[in-house]
Every structure is written in C-alpha cells, then in structure tokens.
Amino acid sequence: MELKGKHVVLGVTGGIAAYKAAELVRLLVKQGAEVQVAMTEGASHFVTATTFQALSGRPVFTDQWDARMPNAMAHIDLSRQADLILVAPASADFLARIAHGLADDLLTTMVLARDCPLLVAPAMNRQMWENPATRRNAAQLLADGVGLLGPASGEQACGEVGAGRMLEPEEILDEVLTFFTPKVLAGKKLLLTAGPTFEAIDPVRGITNLSSGRMGYALARAARQAGAEVTLVSGPVALPTPAGVERIDVRSALDMQAAVMARAGEADIFIAVAAVADYRVAKAAEHKLKKDLGGVPPIELVENPDILAGVAALKNGPFCVGFAAESQNLEAYAQAKRRKKNIPLIVGNLIQDGFGGDDNRLVLVDDDGVHPLAPASKSTLARQLIEHIANLTGGN
C-alpha cells in the first residue's frame, strides 16, 4: 500500500492503449491510491467508463458540463483533490493541445487549471511520435515541467515497429511510486549485489543456490526511487532490471568480486544481498564430464573471496550493509557476522522466510541494537531498509 492516502487523477485519452489504463487503475488502487478517472470523448470509443468505474470504485467524468458537480466546475474540483494528474495513454492530439494551452474538454481544462504535478505517458504510431510537430510539443511540455513517461519502442498495434508504445502499466506504476517517494538518498551512489552465484563444474553443470534475486532487486528499485544512482551487480536470475538501475550481469563469485571492486571506490553505500557461494571448483572441466569414465569424479573445492569483507576493508570505502540468512539463532549469528566482517549494519533473515518468495521478515542489527521489522513483502521491507540506511548515513 505504498500509495495510501494519495489522490491520483488518471486521464485517459483516445488510443488503443486505453485498454491498458484499466490495468493501471487496478495497480494504483492495489497500492492504496484514490483514483479518479477522467476520460476524453475519444477514449470512450476504446473502453467504457463502466470499466474504470468498477475498477476505481468512483464515477468517471468525461464532460466538463457534467451535472454531477454541484458548482458546474468539474475541472477545478477534480484537479484540486489531486496530488498528481497522470495521463495514460496520452495521444499525439492531447500532447499538442496541452502544449498550446488549449482547454476545450474536461481533461485539457483540468490540466490547465491544475495546481499539482502532471505526468503523461505518450502512446501513438511511431511516425506520429517522430513527427517534428509532436517532438516540438513534447519538448515544450518538458520545458513546462511536465514529466514524460516513455514512450517505449517495440511492436505497435498497427503492426509497425518503433518508438511510440505506451509504457506497460507496471512501468507506469513504478514511475508513480518514484514520483511519490521522498528522495532520502538523492546524490548518493549505491552499489549492491543480488541473486546467487554459479560456480562451474564443467560447461553445463555447476554449484549454485536458491536465491531468486527478489530481495536485492527490490532494494535496487527502492534505492533508485529514493533518488540514489544505483548499480546492481547481479548473479544469474530471471528478473527484469528495475527502471533507471544500471545492471551488471555476472556468474561466479570471482566475476562478482571483480565487478564490485571495480566500482566500490566510487560508491557511497554498498549492500551485499547476494547469496555468494562459499566455495568454487578448483579447476572446472573444459569439456562435459562423462558418466561412463568409471567412478565418481572427484571435485576439489577452494574457498571464494569474501566480497563484502573486501569492500569493508577499503580505506574511505562505502557504508557497508551485509545480509545474513540463517536457519536458527538469527540475532546471535547476525551479530557475529557483523563483527567478523566489520560492518556497521547487518540484515538478518531466516532462510525459510528469505529465499525465493515475495515476502520476508528482517531484523536489522547496528550499533544501536536490534530492530525487527514486521513481516511484509520484499518491496515494503526494501523501502524500510532504505529509510534506515538513509538515517544512518545522514540522508535527507
């Protein structure tokens, strides 16, 4: 419920992407936002007001002369209730009209009369997006302080391929969350590791673990939303890169160490979320091991370097945060790891809570003692941890 108490006016204009606005309403409402939909006449050719009414739980407004507004000033009343006006999809025609200050229907009038920020997610055919007139209008809107979300590139409803697709509803939600998140890490460079490592035995086999990367990716996203410049060094996972985050893919602990050490000197904060293999195979076989060679192949293991301890030992290095996944004695083991690695903050989680799923239960251990967080989704916990780190590092 990251948007609890936030009032969002969602403007929907005429375009095939209007059907995706229904999913966007659902996602915003799920995050606790109060969503008021205002549609243009064009949008109602693609989706009905009933769909939006059912999903938002509020009547939808299309007409500036709507008799439901007692003072006949829908454009003022609706925009005054809003913390944000978001228009998705925003057609080329809509961009042109608001770039020129036209106010010839409810949505454009509301935009002109607003006293809150405006974000627009353009959606149109690629030629329309590339047209100099649209580029001029988009540049004018940016200069006027309007936030442009996308557009993305890809296959379009008309069958052509190029820039002009509306961002996906999840991506737009991400931008809205970023908009509302206090920028407690503004100006900070944050480096983090996530996921498992994979230590090769031969070209097709290896030693790895069940880390999904979810906790680390949620932290990368929360840190970026809090204004940090984020670099994510990721072991092999099947997750999309959070918007605005630089991602470096690695496989083994040695690869991860090299990627981290190349960047740690620049970082203000380092968070080691990865489940790094403690050992690697001393010499991975060049060719696939054959079963019929007789006997079980011996696999000699050697210890991997401790990446976190290496960063913590740097002179003038970043503020270091470690994670500890334990199956028992969580606090005591987390304390011991904090001391051993000489880091100011360690985050303990029980193995059964942390690995793989969407939820987790964290215990933060720092100089001030032990701070248990209530069980929650990894994204909620990530936001709380980022706030805690911002407090410890003197963030805004």
Ligand code: PMT
């Ligand atoms: O990816 P998910 O499925 O969401 O799961 C998240 C998680 C459970 C993997 C994560 O929350 C977590 O707890 N990660 C740390 C796992 C662990 O216990 O690691 P460790 O005890 O081996 O290491 C302690 C700390 O040192 C960790 O911060 C680790 O990243 C770091 N480390 C460990 C070994 C090593 N060679 N280099 C390291 O940097």
